[in-house]
Amino acid sequence: MFPKLDPLLHSELRLAVMSILAGVDEADFTFIKNETGATSGNLSVQIDKLTAAGYITVEKGFKGKMPRTVCRITPAGQEAFSNYVGALKEYLSAGK
């Protein structure tokens, strides 16, 4: 009746990150930080976890001279996110 929720996605910040990345081609660290209001440290940690899970990729480069970290969602990440949304609906249906 209640499907298991992917613990990697069932986290406020990681979910927000995935939500952003699901809607765009790419987004950099600073943009995600601004959108979510997260601290750099927290964001850095959560991005690592999503990367380790293969849900996103991280590409480090430079914009001019400043370092820049670009994130993208992977197909596996898209699917995991989609599955999570589906599973969650089972929990929410009663609460309209």
Add this chain to the structure above:
Amino acid sequence: MFPKLDPLLHSELRLAVMSILAGVDEADFTFIKNETGATSGNLSVQIDKLTAAGYITVEKGFKGKMPRTVCRITPAGQEAFSNYVGALKEYLSAGK
């Protein structure tokens, strides 16, 4: 853009409990335990938290000779659940 999610509800088991209670008049401990597949210990702890928050009420009695714990959602709980569902939708919209 991303509303804060009520941390009391953003928990797999507590959310399942609230989801059950949102749909029925009352439910007892054993029923919730069966529906969710949770361990007694975990369920006991999470029910305490929901009770402390005023989201549910717990009534202890007996069914025949056996102890029995009946749970009900409160108006505050209904509203919190409803708000949570609304907030969550902001996070899920990108993922269809």
Add this chain to the structure above:
DNA sequence: TAATTTGGTTTATAAAATAAACTTGTTTAT
């Protein structure tokens, strides 16, 4: 050239979830 800011990472602390062990009392089998 001395702050200050940008863009982070690493490490430490606080909070949460989960599991293991225990309690109280009830049936069931011997």
Add this chain to the structure above:
DNA sequence: ATAAACAAGTTTATTTTATAAACCAAATTA
């Protein structure tokens, strides 16, 4: 009658997460 197994939880301990604090290197600004 009594021991073994079960029901319905609670309490305590362990593990996992999330968050915050401290730190770092390079770039920019005063």
